[in-house]
Amino acid sequence: MNTLLHPQGPEGEAVYWRRRAVIMFVVIAIIAVISLVTGRIRHGAGGAAAAGPTATAVVRTSGAGGSGDEGRCVLDELTLGITAPDGVAAGQAVDLTVELGAGAGAPCSLSLDDHALSVTVNSGTDEYWSTEACTDAAPSGQVAIMDADPVPLTVTWPGTHVDGACADTGEAVAAGTYAVTVGVAGGASATSQLTLS
Numbered sequence: 001m002n003t004l005l006h007p008q009g010p011e012g013e014a015v016y017w018r019r020r021a022v023i024m025f026v027v028i029a030i031i032a033v034i035s036l037v038t039g040r041i042r043h044g045a046g047g048a049a050a051a052g053p054t055a056t057a058v059v060r061t062s063g064a065g066g067s068g069d070e071g072r073c074v075l076d077e078l079t080l081g082i083t084a085p086d087g088v089a090a091g092q093a094v095d096l097t098v099e100l101g102a103g104a105g106a107p108c109s110l111s112l113d114d115h116a117l118s119v120t121v122n123s124g125t126d127e128y129w130s131t132e133a134c135t136d137a138a139p140s141g142q143v144a145i146m147d148a149d150p151v152p153l154t155v156t157w158p159g160t161h162v163d164g165a166c167a168d169t170g171e172a173v174a175a176g177t178y179a180v181t182v183g184v185a186g187g188a189s190a191t192s193q194l195t196l197s
Contacts, residue, residue, distance in 0.1 A: 071109050072109055072110070072111075073110040073145060075115060075184060076187055077103040078101065079099075079101040079150065079188070080098070080099070080101075081190050082097065082099070082181070082182040082190055083096070083097045083099075084180055084192065084193075084194035086195065088159075088194075088196055090173050090197065091160075093156055094157045095155075096154070096155045096156070096157060096180055097154060098155055099151065101145060101149070101151070107145065108145050109144050110143045111141075111142055111143075112139050112140050112143060113142075115184050115186055116138060116185045117153070118131050118181075118182070118183050118184075118185070120132070121178050121180050122179045123177075128162070128178065129158075134166040135166075136166075137155060139155065155182075157180075174196075175196050176196060177193055177194070177196075179193060180192050180193070180194050
């Protein structure tokens with residue numbers, strides 16, 4: 001006789017079937033509780049992951065010199081720098097590197113169409129070249145500054161002496177030291193030196 005279907009023992013068969021039913025109920029209940037707990041843990045982890053990016057986003061809504069719009073850089077908190085390569089011969093094109101940074105280290109966006117970036121090359125009081133005269137050389141568009149690391153932009157001075165309309169004056173650019181200045185309209189400025197050989 002099959003003892004699985006017909007339990008044997010001192011008790012009646014109905015007693016063994018009731019015991020089996022209780023054990024099965026307990027096992028099913030334990031499985032249901034485990035499934036419910038793990039489901040809640042997974043749901044909670046997914047919700048925390050989805051909320052992460054919005055919690056870390058930083059925007060600026062006010063500040064002197066700024067536009068006051070969310071996410072836009074506060075102009076008077078920007079950091080500026082400009083560097084020039086060494087050993088460039090007089091009369092040759094020079095790639096000037098402008099560095100834009102968020103002084104407070106908070107991510108922000110700067111529109112160079114609204115706040116023009118200007119670069120000038122001077123010798124004493126004589127202005128040799130500028131992006132205000134040669135507007136095509138000026139960077140434009142939106143610049144995203146994500147953290148304290150500055151964003152590099154390249155501005156190329158063709159190595160010529162121009163007038164206010166960006167026309168070559170024909171005057172030779174001599175070897176020597178020149179001042180290169182970068183500024184943002186309504187914000188900071190910085191000056192460095194460029195030596196031509």
